[in-house]
Amino acid sequence: MKKQRICIVGDGLSGLITTLALNKLDGLEVHLISxxxxxxxxxxxxxxxxxxxxxxxxxxxxxxxxxxxxSNKINLFYEAKDQNMNFLNFNEDKKNLMYIFENDKVKENLLKKIKKKKIKTLQKNINNLKDLKGYDMIILCLGRSSKIYQNIIDKRSLDKDYKEVAITGYIKHNLKNLNTAQYFLKDGPLAILPFSKNSFSYVWSLNKDFPKKNINAVVKSKICELLKTKNIKISNQQSYPLMLNLKRTYYKKDILILGEGLHTVHPVAGQGFNLVLRDINKLQEILKYYTGLGMSLKSCPALEDFTNNRKAENIITGLGIDLTHHFFKQNKLLDPFKESILKNVSKNNTLKKISKFISNQGLSI
Ligand SMILES: Cc1cc2nc3c(=O)[nH]c(=O)nc-3n(C[C@H](O)[C@H](O)[C@H](O)COP(=O)(O)OP(=O)(O)OC[C@H]3O[C@@H](n4cnc5c(N)ncnc54)[C@H](O)[C@@H]3O)c2cc1C
Structure with a gap:
């Protein structure tokens, strides 16, 4: 039987993993365009x-x-008046809670796997959907904003400009047993993400008007203060404007948006790509079902099923992250109560269990 052809456009993490996930299904021929x-x-x-x-x-x-x-230990701190209050910690002895990877190294590795599997890869800039002919399904993994999406979505997506930038970078250190941590600081949340014995990355979300002069020195001094060390070396600093965008329309005919284009969320909870992976998992499951029945991708309701399965979780998680971010932002009315609210959070084991479960599995049970 002739294989059905799927084209994946975009070789970010979403496009690369979708390519490998769908290539596992019988009866499909997958192409990747970068x-x-x-x-x-x-x-x-x-x-x-x-x-x-x-x-x-x-x-x-x-x-x-x-x-x-x-990483099997994660600590959350709140910058209170005179100290950083450790209001939540997740600690597992026998299993890991999360895994941290360097984006460029994993992308390079996934591309090698794609080449090894002899999946057809093409290099071209797609400016128009008309450039993509002869496919049974097209999956657009073009990142957070692409003009091409306008041909697919209606205007009803949920949008918000946080008027913040995330400053990111790598740090070399010689601390022992450094754990993953999130510091909710007055200037904005700062995450510490160890990715090797002596390296971690940081993500510090700051207001757009935060003075950028000597930002390297400001980051260095803040991290030295938090980790009580003098000996760190910063490299690879980058910055990303932050926004919330939750699409309500996911597909049109046989063209699907996937990856950050479907949901761009604040990095404070480190959930954006986790949602993408759950989307890819569900898409693989649905396409396996319909192709297994011998149905044509053009006429089966796969993309409708995908939307029905994933939209609620993506929107609820995106809004939940927005609420969390809002709670920790400086606020004259709420600030006097935050410490006592967070003290109660730290005592509440059920809440701790629920948040651990959701960050691992998402909302779909
Ligand atoms: C600071 C920060 C930290 C984050 N940390 C985490 C975290 O710890 N955990 C987590 O789960 N998520 C995290 N996220 C979210 C995560 O980074 C994104 O979900 C993920 O990178 C999205 O990947 P993507 O492939 O969808 O998009 P992108 O990486 O933007 O890839 C899009 C690809 O499409 C290609 N492309 C674009 N236009 C065209 C075109 N016209 N033709 C052909 N190709 C095209 C581009 O070249 C690119 O390769 C973070 C986000 C930020 C901003």
Whole structure:
């Protein structure tokens, strides 16, 4: 029987993993289209949950585990009046809570796997959907904003400009047993994400008008103060404007948006790509079902099923993250009560269990 052809456009993390996930299905021929001449390297790290790591492991043959740094302790701090209050900590002895990887290294590795599997890859800039002919399904993984999406979505997506930027970078250190941490500071949330014995990355979300002069020195001094060390070295600093965008329309005919284009969320909870991985997992499951029945991708309700399965979780999580971010932002009325609210959070074991479960598995049970 002739294979049905799927084209994936965009070779970010979403496009690469979708390519490998769908290539596992019988009866499909997958093509990957990537942009020519990309200049900027993605010098960020990404934290994914243990269940998403398992999914990745199932999709990528012989996953190079050395690229994924496990973490079994996560501490959350709130910058109170005279000290940083550790209001929540997750601590596992026997299993890992998350894995942190360097985006550019994993992308390079996934591309090698794609080439090894002889999946057809093409280099061209797609400016118009008319450039993509002869496919049974098209999956657009073009990142957070692409003009091409306007041909698919209606205008009803949820949008918000946080008027913030995330400053990211890598740090070399010689601290012992550094754990993953999130500091809710007055200037904005700062995450510490260890990805090797002596390196971690940071993500510090700051107001757009935060003075950028000597930002390297400001970051260095803040991190030295938090970790009580003098000996760190910063590299690879980058910055990302922050916004919320939650699409309500996911597809048109046989063209689907996937990845950050479906949901761009604030990085404070490290959940953006975790949602993407759950989307890819569900898409793989749905396409396996319909192709297994011998149905044509053009006429089966796969993309409708995908939307019905994933939209609620994506929107609720995006709004939940927005609410969390809002709670920790400076607020004259709420600030006097935050310490006591957070003290109660730290005593509440049920809440702790629920948040651990949701960050690992998402909302779909
Ligand atoms: C500071 C920061 C930290 C984050 N940390 C975490 C975290 O710890 N955990 C987590 O779960 N999530 C995190 N996220 C979210 C995560 O980074 C994103 O979900 C993920 O990178 C999205 O990848 P993507 O492939 O969808 O998009 P992108 O990485 O933007 O990839 C889009 C691709 O499409 C290609 N492209 C674009 N236009 C065209 C075209 N016309 N033709 C052909 N190709 C095209 C581009 O070249 C690019 O390769 C973070 C986000 C930020 C901003």
């Amino acid at each position: 942009k020519k001449n990309k200049l900027l390297k993605d010098k960020r790290t990404t934290a994914i949950s243990a269940s998403n790591f398992d999914f990745l492991n199932s999709v990528v043959d012989k996953l190079d585990k050395k690229l994924f740094w496990p």
